[in-house]
Amino acid sequence: MGAQLGGVLLRLPVRAVDILVRGRMTIEAWDDIHRARDWGTCPEPAMARFAKRRFPRGAFVLDVGCGVGAQSYWLAESGYDVWAVDASPVAISRIRQRTPMLRTAVSDACDLRMFPDDHFDAVIDVCCLQHVGAISKALAEIGRVLRPGGWLFSMAAAWDHAPEALEGFARRLMWESIDKVYKLPWVAEIVTAKASHTDGPLTIAHWLIEARKHAHAD
Numbered sequence: 055m056g057a058q059l060g061g062v063l064l065r066l067p068v069r070a071v072d073i074l075v076r077g078r079m080t081i082e083a084w085d086d087i088h089r090a091r092d093w094g095t096c097p098e099p100a101m102a103r104f105a106k107r108r109f110p111r112g113a114f115v116l117d118v119g120c121g122v123g124a125q126s127y128w129l130a131e132s133g134y135d136v137w138a139v140d141a142s143p144v145a146i147s148r149i150r151q152r153t154p155m156l157r158t159a160v161s162d163a164c165d166l167r168m169f170p171d172d173h174f175d176a177v178i179d180v181c182c183l184q185h186v187g188a189i190s191k192a193l194a195e196i197g198r199v200l201r202p203g204g205w206l207f208s209m210a211a212a213w214d215h216a217p218e219a220l221e222g223f224a225r226r227l228m229w230e231s232i233d234k235v236y237k238l239p240w241v242a243e244i245v246t247a248k249a250s251h252t253d254g255p256l257t258i259a260h261w262l263i264e265a266r267k268h269a270h271a272d
């Protein structure tokens with residue numbers, strides 16, 4: 055039985071083993087995905103709407119967990135000044151080939167020390183933080199690099215299209231994160247915290263948070 059299970063595990067792709075054994079994706083598993091898959095250049099409509107509504111003209115935006123750059127590409131094309139970071143070196147190498155005008159770096163969401171305090175007008179997270187174990191650390195870093203009054207757009211996706219996925223996913227995984235966001239000392243206002251089905255390319259259940267940092271360091 056043990057040998058059989060071992061055989062099955064050996065035949066699975068590395069990322070599947072990672073998920074089974076560690077319960078979450080490793081950066082090596084993300085590297086595999088970014089080598090094998092193109093996530094396109096189509097932004098999430100909810101993110102694009104939020105940017106148009108909230109970001110000042112030419113805003114300085116950080117895309118955390120940018121992958122191969124679907125959101126960053128759109129933001130740069132729309133006139134925003136973008137930094138794109140991801141923990142996967144393969145993702146960053148691909149984004150550099152495709153969109154050389156973007157500023158990019160291999161960086162963990164939990165350690166954004168390459169950026170000073172109060173630096174960005176906005177930070178976007180499209181389905182990255184949901185994969186980060188130390189989400190409180192990442193959210194603290196995001197709060198640090200946002201300028202006073204700056205915006206966070208954060209989106210987390212469920213893995214399938216079933217209506218019940220939204221409910222199950224929200225309860226199981228995301229509520230804890232959203233609850234943490236509510237309690238963050240740097241958050242002044244949450245304008246949106248909702249679950250819905252995206253109208254974007256993912257067409258799956260997702261959670262959205264749109265939050266603003268205190269205008270003054272108080």
Ligand SMILES: C[S@@+](CC[C@H](N)C(=O)[O-])C[C@H]1O[C@@H](n2cnc3c(N)ncnc32)[C@H](O)[C@@H]1O
Binds near residue numbers: 122186
């Ligand atoms: C679902 S993909 C989303 C990619 C991109 N935001 C998009 O919209 O196409 C999640 C991304 O998070 C990145 N990631 C995972 N853990 C991370 C971490 N701790 N720090 C930074 N990026 C991370 C992965 O490499 C992957 O590119």
